[in-house]
Amino acid sequence: MKKLLTMMTVLCLLFALRVPVFAAETPYIADHADLLTAEEEASLSLMMAEAALELDCGVYLATVESYLFYDTTPQKAAEALYIEQTMQGNVPRDGILLMLSMIERDYSLITYGEYAEAVFTDDVMWDMEDHFLHYFGQNEWYYGFSYYISDAISALVDFNMAAQEQYGDAYNGYYDPGVPEVVVRVNSIEPEIWLAVIGGSVAVAVIVCLVMKAGMRTARKATHADAYIPRGGVELRIKQDLFTHTTTRVIHHPKSNSSGGSSGGGGFRGHSGKF
Amino acid sequence: MAVQVTNYTCPACTAPLQFSAETGKLQCEYCMSSFTVEEIELHYGEANAKAAEATPDAHAQTMYDELWGEDADKMRFYSCPACGAELICDETTAATSCPYCSNPTVVPGQFAGVRRPDYVIPFKLTKDDAMEALKNHCKGKVLLPKAFRTEHHVQEIKGVYVPFWLFDGEADADVKYTATRSTSIHRGDDEIITTHHYAIHRAGTVQFHGIPVDGSTKMPDEYMDAIEPYDYDELKPFAMAYLPGFLADKFDVDANKSFLRAQERIRNSAYDAMRDTVGFYETLIPISSHADISCGDTRYALMPVWMLNTKYKGKDYLFAVNGQTGKAVGALPVSWGRFWAWFAGISVGLASLASLLLLYM
Numbered sequence: 001m002k003k004l005l006t007m008m009t010v011l012c013l014l015f016a017l018r019v020p021v022f023a024a025e026t027p028y029i030a031d032h033a034d035l036l037t038a039e040e041e042a043s044l045s046l047m048m049a050e051a052a053l054e055l056d057c058g059v060y061l062a063t064v065e066s067y068l069f070y071d072t073t074p075q076k077a078a079e080a081l082y083i084e085q086t087m088q089g090n091v092p093r094d095g096i097l098l099m100l101s102m103i104e105r106d107y108s109l110i111t112y113g114e115y116a117e118a119v120f121t122d123d124v125m126w127d128m129e130d131h132f133l134h135y136f137g138q139n140e141w142y143y144g145f146s147y148y149i150s151d152a153i154s155a156l157v158d159f160n161m162a163a164q165e166q167y168g169d170a171y172n173g174y175y176d177p178g179v180p181e182v183v184v185r186v187n188s189i190e191p192e193i194w195l196a197v198i199g200g201s202v203a204v205a206v207i208v209c210l211v212m213k214a215g216m217r218t219a220r221k222a223t224h225a226d227a228y229i230p231r232g233g234v235e236l237r238i239k240q241d242l243f244t245h246t247t248t249r250v251i252h253h254p255k256s257n258s259s260g261g262s263s264g265g266g267g268f269r270g271h272s273g274k275f
Numbered sequence: 276m277a278v279q280v281t282n283y284t285c286p287a288c289t290a291p292l293q294f295s296a297e298t299g300k301l302q303c304e305y306c307m308s309s310f311t312v313e314e315i316e317l318h319y320g321e322a323n324a325k326a327a328e329a330t331p332d333a334h335a336q337t338m339y340d341e342l343w344g345e346d347a348d349k350m351r352f353y354s355c356p357a358c359g360a361e362l363i364c365d366e367t368t369a370a371t372s373c374p375y376c377s378n379p380t381v382v383p384g385q386f387a388g389v390r391r392p393d394y395v396i397p398f399k400l401t402k403d404d405a406m407e408a409l410k411n412h413c414k415g416k417v418l419l420p421k422a423f424r425t426e427h428h429v430q431e432i433k434g435v436y437v438p439f440w441l442f443d444g445e446a447d448a449d450v451k452y453t454a455t456r457s458t459s460i461h462r463g464d465d466e467i468i469t470t471h472h473y474a475i476h477r478a479g480t481v482q483f484h485g486i487p488v489d490g491s492t493k494m495p496d497e498y499m500d501a502i503e504p505y506d507y508d509e510l511k512p513f514a515m516a517y518l519p520g521f522l523a524d525k526f527d528v529d530a531n532k533s534f535l536r537a538q539e540r541i542r543n544s545a546y547d548a549m550r551d552t553v554g555f556y557e558t559l560i561p562i563s564s565h566a567d568i569s570c571g572d573t574r575y576a577l578m579p580v581w582m583l584n585t586k587y588k589g590k591d592y593l594f595a596v597n598g599q600t601g602k603a604v605g606a607l608p609v610s611w612g613r614f615w616a617w618f619a620g621i622s623v624g625l626a627s628l629a630s631l632l633l634l635y636m
């Protein structure tokens with residue numbers, strides 16, 4: 001009885017303290033392909049939880065047997081997993097996710113949200129890929145994931161430090177989902193835009209007021225007599241629609257510069273490839 | 276002296292009779308008797324015929340010519356058959372009331388012979404209805420000075436039968452247009468727009484029935500146009516018994532002159548009717564248009580209008596209410612204080628909203 005009570009007390013304490021041995025339940029890692037041991041998952045989860053807390057950006061990882069169980073392309077499957085993981089609550093909305101699909105040996109590295117997109121540019125993501133693909137090529141999953149997470153954290157720290165340097169007190173420290181997005185532009189609106197805002201508001205006010213003023217005078221001379229045409233009062237004797245000629249115009253729309261990434265739907269952006 | 280005017284008094288008690296918009300009959304306010312239009316027409320038929328034939332008193336006319344000078348030409352002088360008072364009216368006045376004994380007075384001579392209207396639409400709105408229509412007209416006008424709502428004298432509204440010419444007409448219109456339709460496809464970085472061009476021709480006749488044009492110079496044309504349309508289903512053959520209790524004028528703009536105003540309306544509507552027979556094109560530009568307009572039947576009718584002329588801060592403001600449908604039109608004064616207050620409110624509000632969106636976008 002005593003032993004049983006002791007065991008139960010320990011279990012309760014473990015649940016209460018959320019010991020990393022249960023980190024398999026965290027939203028940061030979804031290891032459906034069972035590439036990691038429990039200890040490895042716990043260790044990685046701790047790093048990811050710290051990034052979420054300190055840097056307000058989610059760093060997520062997912063492994064699957066095949067991306068085809070989720071969607072038709074690796075990137076779309078990664079987006080679906082991202083939504084699934086971030087819906088578990090109490091995690092940052094913006095973030096980065098790495099997905100490995102084991103049967104096809106496809107990976108997808110995606111970001112979600114303007115903050116994550118600003119941090120994880122194409123160059124940053126390519127550098128991260130260079131690091132972890134080296135290990136994945138040798139089936140070194142834990143090391144590959146560790147480098148992925150530490151590279152992601154480094155990129156976030158570098159970004160925040162650069163923003164702090166540039167904006168000083170105007171920068172609010174860390175990205176907060178409650179604060180309006182795009183922190184880098186919080187105080188920067190060009191004078192021309194202010195002028196356009198004021199000019200536009202004044203123009204709308206003038207139009208509205210003139211329309212109200214016109215409504216004060218309702219007596220106007222009639223210019224038409226449509227109401228006095230009886231039913232069947234219009235008889236056509238000539239009704240001709242003749243095609244005469246065709247003209248063709250070509251407008252050239254030059255493509256804007258692409259950084260090489262592909263845009264997903266609904267705020268996602270990412271890269272895919274083979275490992 | 277021959278009497279040129281007729282007082283409509285109650286056959287039962289000789290009190291003044293008035294046409295009631297509510298009942299469509301002539302009502303005596305004193306003994307509450309009511310009479311149909313036909314009964315009163317029969318009763319006063321002989322009196323009206325005599326009054327129409329009566330000639331003005333030459334001696335009296337000379338006296339007024341000396342008193343009034345040139346203005347006397349535009350005036351008519353009558354004697355009230357009930358109280359003998361002098362009635363001084365405009366040359367076009369056909370119905371009024373004696374300012375002394377308040378008896379409704381009709382001048383049958385104004386409707387004699389070719390001047391007799393073909394139709395009349397009797398008043399359907401009472402004075403109270405018209406006052407209500409005017410009050411509703413002022414509602415929702417945010418630029419209206421508050422003082423105007425309380426200061427203008429709605430009670431002085433008067434019912435007037437306005438002379439109208441109703442024209443039937445036909446327009447033979449011939450219009451040519453150029454039109455285009457386009458399609459667009461994308462090939463790589465290029466957008467290829469293909470435009471098909473057409474020559475459109477429409478010609479035909481458009482009939483018009485009963486275009487109203489007011490035949491009185493006293494009535495502002497824009498007001499009479501704005502209170503249209505009237506429901507011609509309620510046109511009645513003219514009878515003087517509809518007039519007691521209201522003012523009425525005979526026409527002083529003849530049919531030929533009035534038709535010139537109708538012509539412009541006919542032309543514009545004929546072109547619109549041709550345009551409406553063209554199907555959908557992205558652009559449709561008229562390149563030539565012509566319409567031959569001919570006048571058909573012309574009828575002379577009296578239409579009911581409630582009129583109010585009011586003064587506010589030394590300026591005149593006129594209102595008209597269609598005495599059949601209740602449509603009200605008029606010129607309302609603008610409070611410039613309210614105008615600028617609304618302008619400031621809208622511009623500051625919009626600028627603030629746009630700024631918030633820009634800052635937090």
